[in-house]
Amino acid sequence: MALRHAVLAALLDGEYSGYQLAKAFDIGVANFWHALPQQLYAELAKLEKEGLVSGRQVVQETRPNKRLFRVTDAGRAELEAFAETAAKPSFIRDDLLVKVQVADRVGTASVIGQLEERASAAEAKIELLGALLRQLRGDVDEEEFLLRGARIGPYLTCLRGLAFEQEHLTWCLRIAGILRERQSNHAER
Amino acid sequence: MALRHAVLAALLDGEYSGYQLAKAFDIGVANFWHALPQQLYAELAKLEKEGLVSGRQVVQETRPNKRLFRVTDAGRAELEAFAETAAKPSFIRDDLLVKVQVADRVGTASVIGQLEERASAAEAKIELLGALLRQLRGDVDEEEFLLRGARIGPYLTCLRGLAFEQEHLTWCLRIAGILRERQSNHAER
DNA sequence: TATGACTAATCAGTTTGTTGAGTATGATGC
DNA sequence: GCATCATACTCAACAAACTGATTAGTCATA
The missing domain is CATH 1.10.10.10 (Winged helix-like DNA-binding domain superfamily/Winged helix DNA-binding domain)
Incomplete structure (x- = not known):
């Protein structure tokens, strides 16, 4: 529930x-x-x-x-x-992670593509959340708003969403890079 | 499926x-x-x-x-x-975020406690994942392992898990701090 | 010598979540 | 003037996930 x-x-x-x-x-x-x-x-x-x-x-x-x-x-x-009531522990549940888990064995090229698509999607979401945050806090700066703003709940959850997307973006690009490099190394031999 | x-x-x-x-x-x-x-x-x-x-x-x-x-x-x-096949977009689904969304209106004290509990859980998970990563890569350093290791899939997903937990830890502590400070500010008046 | 923890699994029932189609109307674009 | 989009909502069927209990032997410990 x-x-x-x-x-x-x-x-x-x-x-x-x-x-x-x-x-x-x-x-x-x-x-x-x-x-x-x-x-x-x-x-x-x-x-x-x-x-x-x-x-x-x-x-x-x-x-x-x-x-x-x-x-x-x-x-x-x-x-x-x-x-x-006590909150249940949270966890990631993500198709793409399942694919990365096996990416060095199976369908590497396709997974690289999906990682890059995800990265683009994350970038778009980051823009959107950035705009939403600016809108929520209005003219004041973040620290000021968080201490004295009237309704900060939505702002706080957006901050979490933003951090998540940024982290995700970084990870996707890094992993795509690693998998690419391994592919070309492999081809050399 | x-x-x-x-x-x-x-x-x-x-x-x-x-x-x-x-x-x-x-x-x-x-x-x-x-x-x-x-x-x-x-x-x-x-x-x-x-x-x-x-x-x-x-x-x-x-x-x-x-x-x-x-x-x-x-x-x-x-x-x-x-x-x-194309991966579905991922999203966070977390009870605690729902609570934070309304924390400035409802049950603030309890939510602060839950944020701090979550932070501890995240810390424990970070330790665990760190150990798992060291075990997976053995003696070589990370860069070397990622380029030439035999089975990097599990390592890559653990990296994601680690980053997620670290991010989560940071966020929980920051939000708990903000909510605490607002509580004491409110009490002053 | 009872108590609870660990290994190993199964069963039944309920709640959630997803897929896909369908209804109806006005507005917008070509 | 025809197609498509946006508003506004409903229904049915199915798949996935969660809850909670139950069985049964072994092992350590108090």
Whole structure:
């Protein structure tokens, strides 16, 4: 039961429809959780049935009607309880790492390509997160913002996401380089 | 269908029983995949039925009998095919990040504690991975090993795991510090 | 001599997550 | 004026992952 808490966390700062939430999940919240729109709609329905969020219908002229959700007091209490419970250990779970594990034996060339693709994706994400951080902190500098800013939670998780992507980028490029070099060494002999 | 490939990758360098595999998963392979023993037994059974691994019974006197598994040629081909397909994007999925997202609103004190616990766990993992890396490369230095070592796959994934844990450690301590400082600032007023 | 830890595995049940298709409407672009 | 995109959401089926219990013999230890 963790998607529910990610949804509650994402919904804490405002009212969103399922559709908007799906978008938002792709930017800010995606740093620590990932979900498809179908999951979000299902989760919102469950949360509403349990009274942890409440939805209201908004009739629109030029667009299909939508339902906006907000966290209820019960929802806030649920989040509170969740924050108190011990966190499970985290771990990476990544296809690409499985491939690197066997890359010196199997399909090296393709894995090098995938590492470089990943590196590009990481670069794009880094740009995006950088922009998001600048937007979140506004004019003040980071230290100032972190000490006195009103809502730093999202900023802190973005920092983690940024560090993760930077680390990932560095690693991908280094590993791709090593595998390349080994390939050409091998060819020489 | 990714656990199957993680299992094949873990089994590439030798023969293991389900039980041993469960242990091994907790050290080397845990850098990129995590699974409970039950899952591994189930996956091994499936892989055997599909002919991707083959098991042989080993009768033991003082211990319960066990079945040792090795990757077949078909299994190697399956891994090969997997390495060729495009990798899915990876993402962090972490309870603790959800909590940090709301930490400035809800249950701050408890979250600080959890961040510090995580930091300790990361430190322990860093030690463990450091030892594992030294063991894998033997006497030669890293650069030499990466260029000319026979089997560098596991080393490369451990490097990723190590970097991840170090990053995580740094972040946890920094965030715990920030949240603490904000708490005491708040108390002053 | 009971107690718990280690080896070795299996079973049942539930929750999560993924895949893929489908509905409906207005806006935008060529 | 036709195709495609964006908004907004739903349904069904399936695959993967997690929870928790259970069996059963050996070994060390208190």
